[in-house]
Amino acid sequence: MCLGIVGLGYVGLTLAIAAADSGFKVYGTEINPKILASLRDNHAHFHETGLDHLITEHNGKNFHSSGKFPKGTKFDAFIITVGTPLMAGTHEPNFGYIRQAVQSIREVYDGSQLVILRSTVSAGTTRNVVIPFLRDMCGKPEVFVSMCPERTVEGRAIEELTHLPQIISGNNSEALGMAEDIFTRITPSVLRAGSLEEAELAKLFCNTYRDINFAVGNAFCLSAQTFGIDGINVIRLANEGYSRANIAAPGFVAGPCLEKDAYILTHNMKECPSRDFILSGRNINSSLEDAAAEWVMHKANGKVIALSGMAFKGKPETSDLRGSPSVNIARKLYAMGCELRLHDFAAYPDEMDDLGLGRACRTLREACEGADALMILNNHEKYSGITREDLGSEDITVLDAWQVCGKITGTFTLGNMLLPGTEGGAE
Ligand SMILES: NC(=O)c1ccc[n+]([C@@H]2O[C@H](COP(=O)([O-])OP(=O)(O)OC[C@H]3O[C@@H](n4cnc5c(N)ncnc54)[C@H](O)[C@@H]3O)[C@@H](O)[C@H]2O)c1
Structure with missing residues (x-):
């Protein structure tokens, strides 16, 4: 079978390579x-x-990349994997890339092939945006369209693509059957959604659930701090030996998906009480970034701040800076006039x-040189072995946001990072 994948970003490239490895011919x-x-260099x-x-194994054999699909190739399906970011300065999703991606298959699409939308979209986008566009393009009343969302975690995508159950859907039974035929060759199990919209929503529920779940831990931690109490200790006490409490530890929550998916879910939702509930989770999680920036300004004597852990997460390891809470914190500190080392x-x-926020440093020691405070902002496993000696400074203020620096003494955490005005405790 031959697949055409539009967009070779995180989702498109990992899927393309997993499909090539499962025996598909992939363009x-x-x-x-x-x-x-970079792909030409494997x-x-x-x-x-x-x-x-x-990539090295399949490049030029089962996998080919270029700016356009080759004419004359017989494709069985196209998979759209382009980004669905929020419009700059708003919380409205931008589905413009999807329209352009659909447009880009015009020369090789004749209406008989399956078109799979894999990008994360608001409920109804596949039916109301993609299907009419395809009908217009091929001039046929019946087209074959699936919504099969991506649910892998960055850093372990290749492993998860071949293990996670794949949610599939179709605008008719033929499309559903074609999607099933494709994905059962890559993953061991598929889950048939009852409609395109069920598949769209299931993906949004997965990410928004995580967002809200983390928001509970963050909300409790921040509320404990208004009493001058370490929120992490209280969460530990609440969870210990008590299976009915499984409160998440506090931590920064964002990344390229979680920073936007609650907005994509609520974007076209009819008025209902769940909208405020869902968005309040997002607000709590981003307010923790404000709290950390304010705290370090208050705590550090000067304004030179080292920020380490700029990728949006440390585990599984990723280089991805998109939607990173650390970048958001850096932007806030930069706007407050701080000199930053990243x-x-x-x-x-x-x-x-x-x-453009500060100098990138190759080592932690270099970042800490002359800095008043160090903020450790993700949970990369390399932090576990770091000592104060490695930082080259005995007295630098350290915020260990993920409690991963066991060997550095006297660190602050998100639990005892008391906000200005709360040090005195409850009144
Ligand atoms: N990153 C993840 O792990 C992840 C996980 C699940 C779902 N998603 C969702 O999947 C979608 C893609 O995410 P991503 O992280 O891969 O984004 P990305 O920005 O890394 O990749 C999209 C790629 O598509 C390319 N592109 C845009 N328009 C194109 C066109 N017309 N023709 C060819 N290429 C084009 C871009 O240059 C880019 O490289 C988003 O909706 C995202 O929310 C992402």
Whole structure:
């Protein structure tokens, strides 16, 4: 079978390579020339365990990448994997890339092939945006369309693509059958959604559930702090030996998906009480970033701040800076007039420099030199071995946001990072 994948970003490239490894012939298109150049050298443009090895194995054989699909090739299906970001400065999703991606298959699409939407979209987008567009393009009243959302975690995508149950859907039984035929060759089990909208919503529920779940821990932690009490200790007490409480530890929550999916879910939702509930989770999680920035300004004597853990998460390791809470915190501190040094164990220094917020440092020691405070902002496993000696400073204020720096003494955490005005405790 032959697949055409539109977009070779995180989702498109990992799926393309997993499909090539499962025996599909895969043609991927990408509009970013840097990504195509890096693929010519057998490299992904991001860090993903096992991916470069598989690219090397399949490049030029089962996997081909270019700016356009080759004419004359007989495709069985196209998979749209382009981004669905929020419009700049708003919380409204931008589905413009999806329209352009559908448009890009015009020369090789005749209406008989399956078109699978894999990007995360608001309920109804596949039916109301993609299907009419395809009908117009091929001039046929009946087209075959599926919504099969991506649910892998960055850093373990290759492993999860071949293990997670795949949610599939179709606008008719033929489309559903075609989607099933494709995904059962890649993953061991598929889950048939009752409609395109069920598949769209299931994906949004997965991510929004995580967002809200983390928000509970963050909300409790911040509320404990208004009493001058370490919220992490209280959450530990509440959870210990008590299976009915499983409160998440506090932590920053964002990344390229969680920062937007609650907005994509609520974007076209009819008025109902769950809207405020869902969005309050997002607000709590982003308010923790404000709290951390305010705290470090209050605590550190000067304004030189080292930020380490710039990628949006440390475990599984990723180089991805998109939607990173650490970048959001850096932006806030930069706007407050701080001088920043940026460090990460996996993110690429040139991408950190390109943020224009501060100098990218190759080592933690370099980042800490002359700094008043160090904020450890993700949970990369390399922090566990770091000592104060490694930082080159005995008295630098350290916020260990994920409690991963067991060997550094006298650190602050998100639990005892008391906000200005709360140090005195409850009145
Ligand atoms: N990153 C993840 O782990 C993840 C997980 C689940 C779902 N998703 C969802 O999947 C979608 C894609 O996410 P992503 O992280 O892969 O985004 P991405 O930005 O990394 O990848 C999209 C790629 O598509 C390319 N592109 C855009 N328009 C194109 C066109 N017309 N033709 C060819 N290429 C085009 C872009 O240049 C980019 O490289 C989003 O809706 C996202 O919410 C992402």
